[in-house]
Amino acid sequence: MTERYDPYSALPAVPEFALRSTDIADGVTLAVAQRSSLFGRPGQDRSPHLAWDGHPAGTRSFAVTCYDPDALTVSGFWHWVVFDIPGSVTELPAGAGDAGGRYLPTGAKTLANDAGRHGYLGAAPGPGEAPHRYVFVVHALDVPTLDVATDATPAWLGFRLVVHALARATLTPVFGIPA
16 A cells, blocks of 8 residues: 555644544544534534644644545545634634534634535545545644635635644544445
8 A cells, every 4th residue: 555645744844732632533433423424324523622732832823624635536625624713722622613613712713614514524435445534633823813714715724824833733533434
C-alpha cells in the first residue's frame, strides 16, 4: 500500500498543541454518532466533543475543521468548518456542529461543508473503499476574527488559516464500510 497523502504536510510548519476528545481518537473507528445518515445508513451527524490546551500565549481566536483527504474526489471533502471562536474558548461540546449552531460560542461562524450544509456532516465513505481518515484540526490564530464571509468556501478560509496560524492540534479517527 502506498503512503496516504497528509494535506497538512504541504503547509508551512507551525508548532503543535494538545487536542483531546471523549468521542474520537487517532486511528480509532468513528462511532455511529459521528457518522452520516446520508444514503440511508445509520448515523447521527453529531460533531464530537473537542478540548484543547497548550496553544501559544498570543492566540486570539481558533478555527476548527474536519477534512477527509481520502474522499474519491480530486479535492477531498470538507465535513465541518467553524472559525472566529474566541481565544478564551478551549472546548466545544459534542453536537456543537449542529446546523443551528446553538452550542457554538458567541461570535463563532460556520461555512457550508462540501455538501452545502452549515454544520457538521458525519462520515459516509462508499462501501468497499479503504477506511477514510477524518482530520479534525484546531487552528490557533493570531487575530480575533478572520475576514471571511460565511458564504465563502472552506478552501478560501484555508488561505486565511495559513496566513494567521500560530499552531495546530489534530486528531484523526477513521471509518470505512466493508464491501
